[in-house]
Amino acid sequence: MDKLLIEGGTRLAGEIAISGAKNAALPILCAALLTKEPVTFTNVPRLNDIGTLLRLLEQMGVKVERDGDRVTLDAGGVANPVAPYELVKTMRASILVLGPLVARFGSAKVSLPGGCAIGARPVDQHIKGLQAMGATVKVEHGYVNAECPRLKGARLFTDMVTVTGTENLMMAACLADGETVIENAAREPEVVDLANCLVAMGARISGAGGDVIRIQGVKELHGATHRVMPDRIETGTYLCAAAVTGGEVRLTNTSSSYLDAVIDKLMDAGCEVFSERDAIRLKAPARLQAVSLRTAPYPAFPTDMQAQFMALNAVAEGTAVIRETIFENRFMHAVELQRLGADIRIDGNTAFVKGVAGLQGATVMATDLRASASLVIAGLVAEGSTIIERIYHLDRGYENLEAKLAALGARVERLK
Numbered sequence: 540m541d542k543l544l545i546e547g548g549t550r551l552a553g554e555i556a557i558s559g560a561k562n563a564a565l566p567i568l569c570a571a572l573l574t575k576e577p578v579t580f581t582n583v584p585r586l587n588d589i590g591t592l593l594r595l596l597e598q599m600g601v602k603v604e605r606d607g608d609r610v611t612l613d614a615g616g617v618a619n620p621v622a623p624y625e626l627v628k629t630m631r632a633s634i635l636v637l638g639p640l641v642a643r644f645g646s647a648k649v650s651l652p653g654g655c656a657i658g659a660r661p662v663d664q665h666i667k668g669l670q671a672m673g674a675t676v677k678v679e680h681g682y683v684n685a686e687c688p689r690l691k692g693a694r695l696f697t698d699m700v701t702v703t704g705t706e707n708l709m710m711a712a713c714l715a716d717g718e719t720v721i722e723n724a725a726r727e728p729e730v731v732d733l734a735n736c737l738v739a740m741g742a743r744i745s746g747a748g749g750d751v752i753r754i755q756g757v758k759e760l761h762g763a764t765h766r767v768m769p770d771r772i773e774t775g776t777y778l779c780a781a782a783v784t785g786g787e788v789r790l791t792n793t794s795s796s797y798l799d800a801v802i803d804k805l806m807d808a809g810c811e812v813f814s815e816r817d818a819i820r821l822k823a824p825a826r827l828q829a830v831s832l833r834t835a836p837y838p839a840f841p842t843d844m845q846a847q848f849m850a851l852n853a854v855a856e857g858t859a860v861i862r863e864t865i866f867e868n869r870f871m872h873a874v875e876l877q878r879l880g881a882d883i884r885i886d887g888n889t890a891f892v893k894g895v896a897g898l899q900g901a902t903v904m905a906t907d908l909r910a911s912a913s914l915v916i917a918g919l920v921a922e923g924s925t926i927i928e929r930i931y932h933l934d935r936g937y938e939n940l941e942a943k944l945a946a947l948g949a950r951v952e953r954l955k
């Protein structure tokens with residue numbers, strides 16, 4: 540397995556381009572299943588998760604053409620609406636094919652995604668919503684089997700805010716008979732980007748970005764071209780990396796408009812942040828101030844930035860209180876950060892991070908995507924060498940990570 544070697548201590552400075560959003564591209568690629576016409580997507584990030592999903596779609600019979608960040612999918616010849624365990628277990632978001640398959644083909648057999656390091660990750664809300672729209676859903680032998688000749692519009696209410704739950708049900712509702720109303724919908728920008736893509740394909744959707752989304756079902760959708768939005772979590776990750784190294788960076792092909800909660804915290808920590816039309820600049824202070832935070836659904840502070848801020852607080856002045864309210868086990872990075880010298884105490888879903896003067900390089904292990912990002916951030920500021928093991932987690936969500944860090948002056952090397 541690959542490892543990442545980081546020599547800490549360099550200030551990050553310079554400019555890099557941000558890639559398309561993984562968590563927008565994943566549902567958007569699945570939306571191609573809703574039409575028999577080809578759909579073209581641009582600004583699709585080259586990530587392992589994207590590759591896995593494209594393989595999954597291909598084995599269903601979707602024709603896939605890929606040219607750099609441009610992907611064209613043609614689901615005209617899908618003959619096999621099945622998502623097998625071998626592929627789904629490596630990429631949970633494969634559950635996003637469920638809604639489109641039932642809506643277009645009247646049946647779907649999708650492996651349960653199973654849990655992952657950060658939590659059980661159940662999909663009961665996805666199933667409950669499809670049942671409310673008339674699908675017969677059986678969960679047996681680790682698979683979700685859903686059947687319905689034609690879904691009927693319904694009023695859906697999710698018990699908690701669920702991003703992919705909202706996305707699955709919104710896609711299914713596009714071809715249902717009548718109106719569907721999703722209440723308690725996720726407001727994440729990636730949900731809005733998916734809605735914009737579906738509307739370009741002929742869907743009739745209003746309210747995306749709010750907590751009530753209305754979808755008028757139509758008979759069929761048509762082809763379209765859609766550019767995936769910038770990755771706000773990749774953006775936030777590099778902003779944190781610049782912040783901890785006392786650096787000054789400019790990130791292009793991105794926007795600050797989906798990162799208000801994160802930018803507020805970076806400014807509270809003492810950073811200067813400048814927003815441009817499609818770029819964002821950060822100038823870090825000599826020493827960061829600790830910032831407490833509580834994760835919650837958008838537009839509140841995103842859970843996907845919690846690990847990165849734990850690394851930032853590890854070297855900030857003062858004590859930060861971090862509360863994780865979305866996932867039940869998303870502090871795995873804490874013990875690894877402690878190996879680097881961080882002073883962190885965990886009490887249930889709350890972490891108390893007491894800033895230390897400096898971290899010392901060590902060998903640490905990545906456990907999940909954003910935990911690995913927090914180890915990279917800590918390695919950049921730790922004194923000496925840090926080796927991060929199991930960096931396949933990083934490759935799932937960060938395109939060209941070493942190249943982008945090196946372009947900002949980091950001393951980083953991938954060890955095969």
Ligand code: EPZ
Binds near residue numbers: 561632664699704
């Ligand atoms: C999406 O996951 C993201 N993934 C996650 O990003 C992100 O952390 C998460 O939303 C929260 O923002 C993608 O978009 C591909 P949820 P998702 O359904 O949709 C519970 C990353 O690092 N729940 O919003 O799976 C669930 O257990 C990844 O890029 C149910 O109980 O998250 C969790 O506690 C990690 N039943 C909470 O709701 C359900 O049916 C929110 O989960 C669905 C969810």
